[in-house]
Amino acid sequence: xxxxxxxxxxxxxxxxxxxxxxxxxxxxxxxxxxxxxxxxxxxxxxxxxxxxxxxxxxxxxxxxxxxxxxxxxxxxxxxxxxxxxxxxxxxxxxxxxxxxxxxxxxxxxxxxxxxxxxxxxxxxxxxxxxxxxxxxxxxxxxxxxxxxxxxxxxxxxxxxxxxxxxxxxxxxxxxxxxxxxxxxxxxxxxxxxxxxxxxxxxxxxxxxxxxxxxxxxxxxxxxxxxxxxxxxxxxxxxxxxxxxxxxxxxxxxxxxxxxxxxxxxxxxxxxxxxxxxxxxxxxxxxxxxxxxxxxxxxxxxxxxxxxxxxxxxxxxxxxxxxxxxxxxxxxxxxxxxxxxxxxxxxxxxxxxxxxxxxxxxxxxxxxxxxxxxxxxxxxxxxxxxxxxxxxxxxxxxxxxxxxxxxxxxxxxxxxxxxxxxxxxxxxxxxxxxxxxxxxxxxxxxxxxxxxxxxxxxxxxxxxxxxxxxxxxxxxxxxxxxxxxxxxxxxxxxxxxxxxxxxxxxxxxxxxxxxxxxxxxxxxxxxxxxxxxxxxxxxxxxxxxxxxxxxxxxxxxxxxxxxxxxxxxxxxxxxxxxxxxxxxxxxxxxxxxxxxxxxxxxxxxxxxxxxxxxxxxxxxxxxxxxxxxxxxxxxxxxxxxxxxxxxxxxxxxxxxxxxxxxxxxxxxxxxxxxxxxxxxxxxxxxxxx
Numbered sequence: 001x002x003x004x005x006x007x008x009x010x011x012x013x014x015x016x017x018x019x020x021x022x023x024x025x026x027x028x029x030x031x032x033x034x035x036x037x038x039x040x041x042x043x044x045x046x047x048x049x050x051x052x053x054x055x056x057x058x059x060x061x062x063x064x065x066x067x068x069x070x071x072x073x074x075x076x077x078x079x080x081x082x083x084x085x086x087x088x089x090x091x092x093x094x095x096x097x098x099x100x101x102x103x104x105x106x107x108x109x110x111x112x113x114x115x116x117x118x119x120x121x122x123x124x125x126x127x128x129x130x131x132x133x134x135x136x137x138x139x140x141x142x143x144x145x146x147x148x149x150x151x152x153x154x155x156x157x158x159x160x161x162x163x164x165x166x167x168x169x170x171x172x173x174x175x176x177x178x179x180x181x182x183x184x185x186x187x188x189x190x191x192x193x194x195x196x197x198x199x200x201x202x203x204x205x206x207x208x209x210x211x212x213x214x215x216x217x218x219x220x221x222x223x224x225x226x227x228x229x230x231x232x233x234x235x236x237x238x239x240x241x242x243x244x245x246x247x248x249x250x251x252x253x254x255x256x257x258x259x260x261x262x263x264x265x266x267x268x269x270x271x272x273x274x275x276x277x278x279x280x281x282x283x284x285x286x287x288x289x290x291x292x293x294x295x296x297x298x299x300x301x302x303x304x305x306x307x308x309x310x311x312x313x314x315x316x317x318x319x320x321x322x323x324x325x326x327x328x329x330x331x332x333x334x335x336x337x338x339x340x341x342x343x344x345x346x347x348x349x350x351x352x353x354x355x356x357x358x359x360x361x362x363x364x365x366x367x368x369x370x371x372x373x374x375x376x377x378x379x380x381x382x383x384x385x386x387x388x389x390x391x392x393x394x395x396x397x398x399x400x401x402x403x404x405x406x407x408x409x410x411x412x413x414x415x416x417x418x419x420x421x422x423x424x425x426x427x428x429x430x431x432x433x434x435x436x437x438x439x440x441x442x443x444x445x446x447x448x449x450x451x452x453x454x455x456x457x458x459x460x461x462x463x464x465x466x467x468x469x470x471x472x473x474x475x476x477x478x479x480x481x482x483x484x485x486x487x488x489x490x491x492x493x494x495x496x497x498x499x500x501x502x503x504x505x506x507x508x509x510x511x512x513x514x515x516x517x518x519x520x521x522x523x524x525x526x527x528x529x530x531x532x533x534x535x536x537x538x539x540x541x542x543x544x545x546x547x548x549x550x551x552x553x554x555x556x557x558x559x560x561x562x563x564x565x566x567x568x569x570x571x572x573x574x575x576x577x578x579x580x581x582x583x584x585x586x587x588x589x590x591x592x593x594x595x596x597x598x599x600x601x602x603x604x605x606x607x608x609x610x611x612x613x614x615x616x617x618x619x620x621x622x623x624x625x626x627x628x629x630x631x632x633x634x635x636x637x638x639x640x641x642x643x644x645x646x647x648x649x650x651x652x653x654x655x656x657x658x659x660x661x662x663x664x665x666x667x668x669x670x671x672x673x674x675x676x677x678x679x680x681x682x683x684x685x686x687x688x
Contacts, residue, residue: 004442008450008479008527009676011442015401015470015477016680021047021659023470027372027389029053029297030346030360032060033093037305037351040360041071041093042372043079044389051654052078055091055098056388060360060374061352063385071098071111072119078103081296083131083147083157084576085621085651088295092142094135097164099142101130108144110164123162123170126150130162132181132296137189138216140164141224143173145180145296147575155575159183159194161224171224174210179203179576181296186249190214192227193247193255200579200587204292204461204491204498207244208236209257211270233270234259234277243495245290248311250303256280256311256328258290258301264494265290267301267311269328280311282331287317291345292461292491301326302349304377305357312359312377314344316492319411321465323359325377336375339384340365343467352376364390364467366408407438407476409466409484416488416515418500419507428500430512431493433466434520435482444479451674452526454517454554455484456535456542460501460509460584463491474663478678481526487512487542505584506549506566506598509542514553529555530674534666536560537622537651544600544630547609556673557611558666561622561651564601564630567592574620604633610640612669612685614662616649635688642669642685 006012029043041057055071072079081090081101091100096113108130109119123130127150135142141161148156159180163169174180177196181203184193192214197207212227234257235244242261249255255270259277262284268277290300304310309328314321321344324333338344346362357377363384364370371390376383412434417425437450444450453475457464464484472482486492488508489501501508513533521528531554535543540562547557563569570581570588586594596602611634615627627643634641644665646658653659664682671678672687 003440005445006442006479007676008437008444008448009671009674010679011437011439011477011479012679013401013439013474013477014405015474017474017660017663018656019401020470020474020663021656023369024656024659025389026370028346028362029088029090030299030348030362030372031091031093032348032350032360033096035095037349038353040348040350040372040374040387041091042346042388043090045654047654047656047659049075050648052103053080053090055079055100058387059353060350060358060387061354063387065388068388072100076102076104077119081129081131082106083129083145083296085574086295086576087131089132089145089297092133092135095139097135097139099133099135099164106130108162120167122164122167132183134183134185134192135164136161136185136214136216136225137187140216143183143185143192145183154578157575163224169222169224171226173225173227174230177208181293182245182247184247184249185214186253187251188253189216191249191253193233193249195244195247200582202292202461202577202580202583203245204243205583206235206241208232209234209244209247211255233275234268245293246298246301248301248303250309250311251305252308254309254328256301256303260290260495263496264288267313267326280326280328280331281333285315285317286494287315287322288492288494289313289315291463292459294459294462298345299347300345302347302359305349305351307357312347312349314347314361323361323375336377337383338363340367342366343370343465350374360387364465366466367403367406367468369468369470401470401473401477402440404440405438405473405477406468407435407473407482409433409435411466412483412519414516414519416512418488419504421507421511428488430485430487430515431490432483432485432516433464434525435472435476435484436525437476437479437481439477439479442479449524449527450479450481451530451532451670452481452483452517452520454513454531454533455482456487456509456513456533456539457484457490458535458537458539460487460489460505460538460542461491461498471663478667480532481520483516483520485513485516487516502583503586505581506541506545510545510549513542513546514550517553532556532558532670532674534558534560535562537562540622541566541600544611545598547611548600548603548607551606551608554609556609556670558614558669559611559627559630560614560653560662561616561619562613562626563622564599564626566599567595568623568626570595572623577621601629601633604630604637604639607634607637608639610669610673612642612644612666614644614646614653614665616646616651616653618647618649619651621651631688640673640687642687644685
């Protein structure tokens with residue numbers, strides 16, 4: 001194959017924006033029916049259908065795509081909830097009955113097996129949203145989170161029971177906290193556990209694990225059930241400032257959970273004799289067995305069917321992802337071999353038709369995008385097989401990028417500083433995944449270094465993983481180097497690293513992202529004069545803050561639904577994050593001066609870097625005026641700026657045509673600023 005020398009950024013790539021949009025289809029929200037362990041359900045996002053989520057299922061040991069069932073094929077059904085605005089936990093399945101939320105009306109619906117008619121709506125009809133479902137073993141009702149927007153002021157989040165048979169019957173069970181999540185029944189349905197927390201904390205700051213006995217009333221009663229002997233069993237008064245996630249009852253009725261009182265999210269269980277939390281490991285591990293729950297439905301550990309006191313676990317230890325079986329009695333973890341997977345989540349316990357225990361999970365690697373897999377614990381019939389989704393790395397993959405052109409990242413640890421950032425500041429370490437330019441058909445000129453694109457994840461309490469991303473490969477296959485940064489505040493490195501950002505948002509993240517760019521330039525891996533930066537949501541804020549407060553570092557930036565005015569965020573955002581800025585910046589309005597000092601909007605006089613803004617017009621997390629205000633300010637100053645808005649999009653871009661436009665608009669704008677001509681035929685972007 002001939003190799004052509006061409007300027008970085010102008011390389012011809014087989015990975016078009018259209019193929020990236022096609023690859024943006026994802027699988028997730030995996031569910032296994034507890035009364036039929038042989039069938040696995042999941043949601044698939046479809047950008048080609050306006051970004052809707054469809055519910056699919058198949059037998060766990062059947063890899064024939066022709067047997068796939070689409071349970072709600074009509075395009076009017078879109079299984080997605082807007083509780084907390086981020087959603088997740090939009091459906092469940094019990095005894096082949098599907099309980100789900102439809103996006104268009106946020107209605108709660110039931111679809112029974114064999115019902116060829118329309119799903120039946122249950123619960124309240126107007127002004128409420130539902131998520132995070134647990135069906136009672138009787139099959140009569142579901143317990144879930146209800147977010148009520150019918151009153152004045154802030155929405156009310158409560159735990160409710162909703163009848164699956166009487167369309168108008170529900171019972172409020174718990175309303176004594178700002179937030180509630182993750183209800184789960186014991187196997188007999190006589191006990192329940194769930195998580196609660198209050199402002200100003202987020203659920204990764206401090207939560208409480210609650211336990212109660214369940215009394216179920218007769219069919220004729222106006223009340224479905226009630227909770228008795230409600231108690232706090234972990235967190236809260238028991239252990240201060242602990243983030244607790246994922247309550248799980250095993251077959252013996254023991255309650256398990258993940259908590260971070262030791263500084264990392266580790267597995268625990270409640271001692272049935274004392275009622276006190278006990279670490280399920282021999283000693284605390286510097287490993288993360290959970291991730292921040294921005295969305296409902298996270299699952300990183302599950303009781304193992306047929307193995308007493310055993311939990312299947314996924315965890316990150318240093319820079320590797322691990323899968324194993326934890327014996328709670330011996331405290332030993334039996335490592336299960338994985339084929340280079342660097343992302344593991346959505347873990348569920350299932351069973352093959354032979355009776356073989358099998359795990360179902362979402363997994364990905366640097367050469368394969370996240371896909372749904374089965375993993376046979378005992379290794380019968382091969383250890384793991386792909387069920388659905390993902391981009392294969394064998395031969396030419398589904399989006400047209402040959403394997404030799406895939407840029408495989410390596411994690412780098414680079415020097416940075418903690419505040420204050422002068423010579424008195426403490427030296428520290430931050431992390432990123434570095435992707436070199438890669439295209440088997442092209443190389444750059446011998447006297448030229450590639451432009452570097454710093455990618456900043458949202459959250460900011462989120463994390464990036466070394467897993468195949470078509471959006472990153474779009475850039476590397478055109479001659480860009482990419483650094484995907486896990487700045488201070490990111491998850492995966494323990495609570496101390498996560499809280500490095502507290503009261504320092506707009507400082508630590510900016511420092512770390514600039515340090516990453518300068519480090520790679522100093523190592524000769526990037527052109528110092530062509531450092532670019534891009535981020536979405538909170539990452540968009542950090543992008544703008546880098547351009548405003550460190551204008552000497554970057555040449556150009558792209559903000560995807562990013563914040564420009566922290567003060568507006570503190571006053572206008574939705575309930576889930578309404579007081580998040582208290583931890584990140586300080587209490588408002590007491591710290592109003594700090595909010596303004598760190599807001600890029602009020603530092604445009606220092607900004608001289610061109611920037612492009614891409615924004616959904618129905619975004620309630622970051623209001624569209626955040627972009628408009630910044631664009632207007634830059635236009636008045638005469639700095640080159642582009643502004644592309646998308647009707648019908650919320651916080652993120654889900655429609656295929658919009659995903660295409662977002663990528664091509666950035667590439668076009670970067671080319672104009674950096675002086676290269678993309679090989680792609682792109683509709684021009686208006687630059688003010």
